[in-house]
Amino acid sequence: MAKNYTRGQLARAAGVLAETVRFYEGRGLLREPERDSSGYRIYLGEDLRRLRFIRRAKELGFQLREVEQLLALRVDKQPDQADRVRFLAQSKADEIAARVRDLQLLEGRLRELVHCCEERVSTEECPILDALSKAGVSNDSAAATGR
Incomplete structure (x- = not known):
């Protein structure tokens, strides 16, 4: 049973x-x-x-909308559906790779700010706080560090 x-x-x-x-x-x-x-x-x-x-x-x-598609493809046993599953998986892998690259750029920017902050004692001159206070911190971290 x-x-x-x-x-x-x-x-x-x-x-x-x-x-x-x-x-x-x-x-x-x-x-x-x-x-x-x-x-x-x-x-x-x-x-x-x-x-x-x-x-x-x-x-x-x-994402759930993609899971819905995968579930539908799992039920549909047509031979050409395997190509669709492969396409969805490849698209997701490409999306993840792009996110990883973006995260690596963010990590590099943060490490630059941390490096610039190592010799500072006062928060008045802190490049991290200064960069966070300015618009476009993700694009302007080099400017905020004085480089």
């Missing part, structure tokens, strides 16, 4: 919060479950597999 789950049991088994299960139901990512005679929602093994799929996709950086 297949195992059934309450909302809390399903959430624990999938490694998410019960509120997350409720939210995904509301978004249509999870089906509306049947209820037992006591009114408890009863989830099935397929619900657990689907919830784990959603959680893993989110961990890889997919």
Whole structure:
């Protein structure tokens, strides 16, 4: 006999919060479950597999609208759908690579500011506070450090 789950049991088994299960139901990512005679929602093994799929996709950086697309493609067994899945994954990888580059630039700017601040004793001359006070800090960190 297949195992059934309450909302809390399903959430624990999938490694998410019960509120997350409720939210995904509301978004249509999870089906509306049947209820037992006591009114408890009863989830099935397929619900657990689907919830784990959603959680893993989110961990890889997919947004919920993208997860919806992946779930639809998972159900659609047409041969050309594999290309669509590959395209979505490649697009997400490219997006993450761009974010990593942006974060590396931010890290470099912050390190420059920290380096300029190492010899300062007073916050009146602090290049970090000065840069944060000016508009365009992300683009003007070199100017703020006096370079």
